[in-house]
Amino acid sequence: MNAVLEIQGLRKTYRSRKGVRRALDGFDMVVEAGQVHGFLGPNGSGKTTTLRTLLGLIRPNGGRMALLGREVPQALPEVAGLVGAIVESPQFFGNFSARDTLSLLADAGGVERARVHEVLELVGLRDRAGDRVKTYSLGMKQRLAVASALLKNPQLLILDEPANGLDPGGIREMRTLMRNLAESGMTVVLSSHILGEIQLICDSVTIISAGRRVAAGSVADVLAQHAASAVRVRVESVADLTGSAGALREIGAQVVVEPDHLMVSGLAHPSAITRTLAARGIYVSELAPVAVDLESVFLELTGTAPVEGEHRQVDESAAAPAPTVNGGWGQ
Numbered sequence: 001m002n003a004v005l006e007i008q009g010l011r012k013t014y015r016s017r018k019g020v021r022r023a024l025d026g027f028d029m030v031v032e033a034g035q036v037h038g039f040l041g042p043n044g045s046g047k048t049t050t051l052r053t054l055l056g057l058i059r060p061n062g063g064r065m066a067l068l069g070r071e072v073p074q075a076l077p078e079v080a081g082l083v084g085a086i087v088e089s090p091q092f093f094g095n096f097s098a099r100d101t102l103s104l105l106a107d108a109g110g111v112e113r114a115r116v117h118e119v120l121e122l123v124g125l126r127d128r129a130g131d132r133v134k135t136y137s138l139g140m141k142q143r144l145a146v147a148s149a150l151l152k153n154p155q156l157l158i159l160d161e162p163a164n165g166l167d168p169g170g171i172r173e174m175r176t177l178m179r180n181l182a183e184s185g186m187t188v189v190l191s192s193h194i195l196g197e198i199q200l201i202c203d204s205v206t207i208i209s210a211g212r213r214v215a216a217g218s219v220a221d222v223l224a225q226h227a228a229s230a231v232r233v234r235v236e237s238v239a240d241l242t243g244s245a246g247a248l249r250e251i252g253a254q255v256v257v258e259p260d261h262l263m264v265s266g267l268a269h270p271s272a273i274t275r276t277l278a279a280r281g282i283y284v285s286e287l288a289p290v291a292v293d294l295e296s297v298f299l300e301l302t303g304t305a306p307v308e309g310e311h312r313q314v315d316e317s318a319a320a321p322a323p324t325v326n327g328g329w330g331q
């Protein structure tokens with residue numbers, strides 16, 4: 001097996017004074033070597049919990065995980081040196097330069113000083129390496145964080161929301177950096193909800209919703225599997241859009257109401273649309289398959305597409321009905 005990261009049936013339940021929350025509910029994930037893999041999900045779907053659990057920072061309630069072919073958390077002491085990760089924005093001393101910061105980290109980790117110059121070059125900070133970190137932009141601080149994770153030349157790099165807070169230029173630079181790392185043979189896993197970027201950067205994706213995997217595979221495959229399902233529907237009178245949406249939802253479609261048309265997905269045969277609406281005396285004036293992007297697939301799969309009259313809350317993890325925590329590790 002060529003997988004550098006494997007997760008099977010991962011479960012994590014948080015208990016707090018407010019009750020029990022099932023953050024991961026039998027989650028599966030596989031990342032093959034040499035890929036840039038996007039880990040996508042809405043707020044509260046379990047991405048950070050997954051990454052923190054993989055790195056031994058959180059104890060799961062069940063499931064199995066392996067990094068570089070070794071079962072973790074048991075083998076973490078052996079694989080930790082081969083995995084670079086940033087799961088929380090690291091804090092750097094503002095008065096230190098990037099070079100000072102990385103030299104300090106290199107000494108602490110037993111890494112040769114020559115590597116500091118290499119990683120500064122890799123992340124594009126060479127020319128500002130002597131400037132104090134407090135003069136850096138957010139994008140430069142993110143690159144310094146990536147540089148610190150690269151010091152030990154990891155085989156696998158895990159980044160939680162590396163593009164968070166970056167402007168479009170910063171995101172573009174981050175994208176180039178990720179691609180360069182993958183070309184150098186590193187496997188990169190990055191969590192994000194910036195879907196357009198994932199589509200451009202990543203070879204493969206895992207989409208998580210409410211603590212479960214809802215799609216996985218190459219970006220092209222995930223798009224192809226869902227490409228046929230989205231249809232743009234116009235009806236003769238705009239006044240009939242709301243009624244049409246209701247009728248289509250009754251037959252199981254997911255419908256997004258736009259000002260002058262509907263976006264309909266989740267039906268095996270688009271002919272069901274014309275039949276259903278005609279039965280209500282509503283006539284379709286346009287029925288067009290829509291080129292699907294990752295964003296619409298994501299919205300459909302995670303149930304986070306806007307629904308008329310509903311105001312979705314940000315946290316989509318499941319509030320567990322009863323505390324079923326087994327307290328132990330393993331299935």
Ligand SMILES: Nc1ncnc2c1ncn2[C@@H]1O[C@H](COP(=O)(O)OP(=O)(O)OP(=O)(O)O)[C@@H](O)[C@H]1O
Pocket residue numbers: 014015016021022023041042043044045046047048049050315316317
């Ligand atoms: N320490 C904790 N105690 C209780 N609940 C927690 C804790 N950490 C996370 N949760 C809950 O677990 C669920 C999953 O959270 P997690 O941070 O893993 O999601 P996420 O996908 O990373 O979200 P985001 O994109 O917003 O960072 C959420 O409901 C969150 O409120």
